[in-house]
Amino acid sequence: MKAEHRKELETNILADRMGHLIQRMKHRPQRRVYLYVIAGLIVLVGLFIFYNMRKTSSAEASERWRWLEDGFPPYIDKLKADYKETNEGKAARFQYAWLAGWDEGLALLGASPVQAFDDLEVAESYYRGLREDCTGDPVWEPEALYGLAVIEETRALRAKDRDKHLDRAKNLYRDLAEKHKDSAHGKSAKKRAELLEKKGKEIAEFYADLELQLDVEKRFFEAEQFKKKK
Secondary structure (H helix, E strand, O other): HHHHHHHHHHHHHHHHHHHHHHHHHHHHHHHHHHHHHHHHHHHHHHHHHHHHHHHHHHHHHHHHHHHHHHHHHHHHHHHHHHHHOOOOEEEEEEEHHHHHHHHHHHHHHOHHHHHHHHHHHHHHHHHHHHHHOHHHOOOOHHHHHHHHHHHHHHHHHHHHHHHHHHHHHHHHHHHHHOOOOOHHHHHHHHHHHHHHHHHHHHHHHHHHHHHHHHHHHHHHHHHHHHHHOO
């Protein structure tokens, strides 16, 4: 009797455990469905937020490009000051560098070399900042490096340290040509570096003659005397 009772008890316990197992198996798929639904909702919300952020960022970038195309000075100033790390801000900074270096720098060499050299210093400060901020960029960095090389070569217009400036310019051209050999500025820089290497003496004589024609040193001397009188 005891054996039968023990057997019946073991059977009931086993049946009870199997019942609990079956119940858990019944509820487990339902729980999984809930988890899948929640996970799907999280993914959808994340995608929605990402899409809206990207859409907003794209709209803001388009507006900044419109400012740049418009060319209104306050717009350009805002891009240069508040968005200097964006492509639109860098483009605005390059515009200032170009204005100081070419439109107000090189273009004034004949009429006012002293003012031109001052403007070239302003342009150089822009190009140096852009070179640092655009390191590795295949478009922006060559532009900055080429501007710096041209400014250094232009300084050979003065007799003081002419050969030194030409050597520095040659090295800058060469570095640009090696780093960005496939870019337009890289190819131009390569040709200029080779020319300075082969005809450095002739180029130095050219700058010496141009200096005499423009009375560069005389104008610098007069400007210095004027400052002293002030």
